[in-house]
Each structure stands twice: as structure tokens, then as C-alpha cells.
Amino acid sequence: xxxxIRIIEIEALGPAPFAAMMLADxxxxxxxxxxxGGAVTPGMPERSIxxxxxxxxxxxxxxxxxxxxxxxxxxxxxxxxxxxRPGVMERLGLGPExxxxxxxxxxxxxxxxxxxxxxxxxxxxxxxxxxxxSGALWSASTPGDVPLTPPTLVGDIGGGALYLVAGMLAGLLxxxxxxxxxxxxxxxxxxxAHMMNLLMAIRQAGGFxxxxxxxxxxxxxxxxTYACKGGGHISVQCLEPQFYALFLAxxxxxxxxxxxxxxxxxLWPELTARLAGRFAEYPRAHWQDLFEGSDxxxxxxxxxxxxxxxxxxxxKTWITVEDDLQAAPAPRFNRAFKTPGPIPxxxxxxxxxxxTLAQRAPTSFG
Numbered sequence: 001x002x003x004x005i006r007i008i009e010i011e012a013l014g015p016a017p018f019a020a021m022m023l024a025d026x027x028x029x030x031x032x033x034x035x036x037g038g039a040v041t042p043g044m045p046e047r048s049i050x051x052x053x054x055x056x057x058x059x060x061x062x063x064x065x066x067x068x069x070x071x072x073x074x075x076x077x078x079x080x081x082x083x084x085r086p087g088v089m090e091r092l093g094l095g096p097e098x099x100x101x102x103x104x105x106x107x108x109x110x111x112x113x114x115x116x117x118x119x120x121x122x123x124x125x126x127x128x129x130x131x132x133x134s135g136a137l138w139s140a141s142t143p144g145d146v147p148l149t150p151p152t153l154v155g156d157i158g159g160g161a162l163y164l165v166a167g168m169l170a171g172l173l174x175x176x177x178x179x180x181x182x183x184x185x186x187x188x189x190x191x192x193a194h195m196m197n198l199l200m201a202i203r204q205a206g207g208f209x210x211x212x213x214x215x216x217x218x219x220x221x222x223x224x225t226y227a228c229k230g231g232g233h234i235s236v237q238c239l240e241p242q243f244y245a246l247f248l249a250x251x252x253x254x255x256x257x258x259x260x261x262x263x264x265x266x267l268w269p270e271l272t273a274r275l276a277g278r279f280a281e282y283p284r285a286h287w288q289d290l291f292e293g294s295d296x297x298x299x300x301x302x303x304x305x306x307x308x309x310x311x312x313x314x315x316k317t318w319i320t321v322e323d324d325l326q327a328a329p330a331p332r333f334n335r336a337f338k339t340p341g342p343i344p345x346x347x348x349x350x351x352x353x354x355x356t357l358a359q360r361a362p363t364s365f366g
Contacts, residue, residue, distance in 0.1 A: 001333055002028035005078045005172065008070075009054070010061075010094075011035050012083025014152060015160035015188065016111040017050040020081050022165050024053035024341060025329035031077075031353060033070055034346045036060045046346065049326045053341025055349035061092050069357070070094065075102040076360045078175065079168055083111040086121045096183045106181040107171035111164050115187035127155035127188070134159070136192035139199065142224065143213030159192030214265065221271035222247065222262065225301060232284035233301040236275070247296040251278065 005028040009020040017032070024030040032051060036058045057073075059066035071094065074080055080099065082089055089095050089110075096108040113130045114120040131137040131154050132147075140147040140154075149155075167184035175181050202216065213219040222244055223237045238247040244262050245254070253259045258267055279287065284300050291298035302310060304325060308318035316337055319328050329338045 002026045005029065006031070006076060007079045007081060007168075008033065008073050008077045010070075010080070010082040010084070010089075012111065014050070015156045015164065016081050016083030017048070018157055018161040019109070019111065019164040019168070019186075020054065021050045021052060022161065022329075023079075023081075023168065025338070028079075030054040031073060031349075032056050032344075033061075033073070034058045036066075036347075047343045049324055049343065052321075052326070052343045054344060055353060056344040056346050057350045057353045058347035061094070067093065069354070071099075071102065072357055073353070074099050074106065076357065077103065077106065078172060079107040079109060081109040081111065081164070081168070086110075086112060086116045100181055104181060105175040105179050107168055107175055107184065108181065109164050109168045109171075109184040109186065111160060111186050111188075113160075113188045115189060116185045118187070118189070127152050130188040131155040131159065131192045134189045134193035134196070136196055139212060139215070139218050142218070154195070155188050155192050158195055159190070160186060160188040163191035163194070219265065220262075220268050221275050224272060224275070226276055226279035228279055228284040228287060229281060230283045234279055234284055234287045235299050235301055236297065238297040243295055243297045246294060247298065250290055250294065250296050250298075251275075 002023060005023075007020060007023050007028050007030045009017065009030055009032045011017070011032060011034045020030050020032065030053065032054045034056050037060075057069075059070055061067050061070060074094065082094075090098075096106075096110075099108060100106050110116060112121070113125040114123065128137065128149075131149070136154055136159065137147045137149065140149045164184060164186035167182075167186050171182035171184055199215075199217070216239065217223050217237075221236075223239065225233050225235050227233055236247065238244040241262065248254045248256075248259055259271060261267055287298065288300045304318060304327075307313060308320070308325065317328055317330075319326060319340075321340060322343070324343075326340065329340055332338070
């Protein structure tokens with residue numbers, strides 16, 4: 001879908017390379033400028049799934065010759081992605097104004113936690129910190145439990161990388177029609193707050209309150225995860241009355257007068273405890289077999305490895321490539337499955353990139 005689009009990625013932490021990976025999955029030519037001397041994050045593998053489908057060249061942006069190469073690459077690109085703290089790219093001489101003077105149509109994507117301009121713009125932070133202040137962490141977990149979300153999914157990926165991708169695509173569309181680029185300021189704080197608008201809409205309808213555990217999605221017995229006998233968990237979220245009725249029938253609870261009062265908030269704690277006891281009587285496999293294929297809106301909580309073995313993976317959503325378990329590119333177009341591109345070694349494409357650059361780049365870069 002993005003064939004013919006060239007993106008330059010400056011190696012950074014998770015959300016920025018994830019966004020660049022997604023653009024590569026969508027068909028863009030992504031050239032990652034890796035750091036010379038090793039990964040930006042200690043402990044990360046030499047070859048990361050986040051680099052799949054990309055080309056790699058290792059540069060030292062403090063070296064004048066390597067910096068000139070980076071400028072030349074950016075001059076040939078449709079888009080750029082960087083994830084440094086505000087001001088770092090400007091100090092390197094690679095800021096958006098300077099780069100757009102070389103390449104007016106450049107879409108300049110910036111990934112940060114707190115935004116380019118904010119009271120915390122220069123303060124360190126991580127996924128949980130951003131979503132804690134944005135309001136996105138508030139509704140996580142059940143009442144009485146410590147708020148907790150799956151690592152990176154709500155903040156780094158959902159509120160960060162995916163919003164950067166959306167901004168890049170919007171900028172690329174405008175640049176294609178007008179020749180004018182854009183600066184995309186994607187802050188995890190902003191994106192994770194923006195994702196809360198669905199819950200805020202539910203709140204308008206009275207289904208999501210100011211107290212944890214009082215809303216339609218975080219309080220009822222029919223919107224929970226339960227522990228099963230011998231380990232493992234089962235998820236239940238049968239919001240609509242017709243699905244709730246199927247759930248009660250499967251659980252042999254149709255005749256129970258308390259369970260019949262689906263939206264009686266005063267009964268939710270007691271009914272939650274009763275369901276917890278019921279689910280603890282049998283292993284997860286029992287419940288999975290009982291509810292598989294029904295509209296009762298019940299599903300086992302699977303690990304990625306277990307998800308790969310589930311019948312739903314007929315879509316080949318989870319795949320193993322070179323012994324690495326990873327999720328396939330998404331979304332799909334015209335129902336076609338796309339195999340992820342290979343993972344490059346750091347700097348493996350140097351000769352090819354420099355050769356192509358010599359043919360495409362302007363003779364002077366200022």
C-alpha cells in the first residue's frame with residue numbers, strides 16, 4: 001500500500017521503531033539509521049523484530065561525515081521518524097525546519113512521552129507514567145486492585161506508535177497533493193488520553209462513573225477475568241442482554257433471580273464472588289470447551305504461544321519466522337496475508353544505501 005514511500009528512521013526506543021515497523025509492514029521503504037557501537041537500549045537483541053522489513057545503516061550522528069550522510073538520506077525521503085527528547089535533533093542540525101529547507105515535502109514524525117512543548121517535555125518517563133497522568137490508567141484493573149495494564153500496549157504502542165503512524169499517513173497524503181510537508185508531534189500522553197474518548201462517551205450515557213468499579217465495563221460480574229482451577233484465566237464480557245442470557249444458560253444460572261438482575265449494581269460484588277467460585281471449580285480447558293463458538297462473549301486468556309496454537313490462528317496472525325514468534329502485519333488489504341520482511345543485521349545495507357544515495361541525492365546538502 002505504501003510502495004514508493006521512503007521513510008528514514010533514527011534509532012530510538014520502542015514506540016518510534018514500532019511505528020516505523022508498521023510503515024514497513026505496509027510496504028514503505030524504511031531505512032533505519034542505527035547507532036554505531038550497539039543498540040540504543042541495553043539488553044536488546046542484535047536483530048530485533050521491530051526492524052523487520054527495514055534496511056539498516058549504522059551512523060554516528062556526532063561525526064560530521066556520518067551527519068552529512070544522514071542529511072543526504074533525509075533529503076531523499078518522504079518521511080522521517082525520530083524519538084529523542086525535544087531539542088536533540090535541533091542540536092544535531094537535523095531539526096524539522098532545517099530538514100524541510102532541504103526537502104519541503106518532508107513529513108517529520110516526532111515521538112515523545114510528554115510532547116515537544118509541555119511542562120514535562122524534558123522530564124524522563126515511561127509507559128505507565130504517561131498513561132497515569134493522561135487518565136488512561138485510572139480505570140485499569142478491578143476495584144481494590146492496583147491499576148495495571150499490559151506493558152506498553154496502552155501507552156507506548158496504542159497512545160504513541162499508532163498515533164504517530166496515523167499522523168505520518170495524514171501528512172503523507174497532504175504532501176502528495178500539495179507538496180507541503182508537516183511536523184507530526186505525537187505524544188504518548190496525548191494519544192492515551194484521546195483513546196479515553198470512547199469511555200468518556202459511555203460516561204455521557206451514564207455507563208462510566210467517577211468511581212472505579214461503578215461503570216458498565218469495569219464493575220459488573222459479567223465484565224471480568226476469572227481464575228480457573230489449576231491456573232489460567234477466563235474472560236467474560238457479555239454486555240448486551242441477549243449475550244448475557246446465553247452466558248447464564250451456559251452456566252445453568254437462568255433461573256437464579258439475582259443473576260437475572262443484570263444491571264443491579266448493588267448485586268455486582270456478590271455475583272462476582274459467586275462466579276469466581278464457580279470458575280475455580282474447573283480448569284480453563286473445561287470453560288473453553290463449554291463456551292467455544294458461542295455468542296456468550298467468553299474467551300480464555302491465552303499467551304502469545306498459546307494463541308498461535310488456537311483455532312483462531314487459521315488467520316496466521318501469530319507466526320514463527322527464523323525461530324522468532326511474532327504477529328503478522330496488520331491490517332490486511334483485499335484479504336491478503338503478508339509475510340513480514342526479514343530482520344536485518346545492523347549496518348548490513350550500508351553499501352546498497354550509499355550506492356543508491358549517490359544516484360538519488362542532490363549534490364549539495366548545505
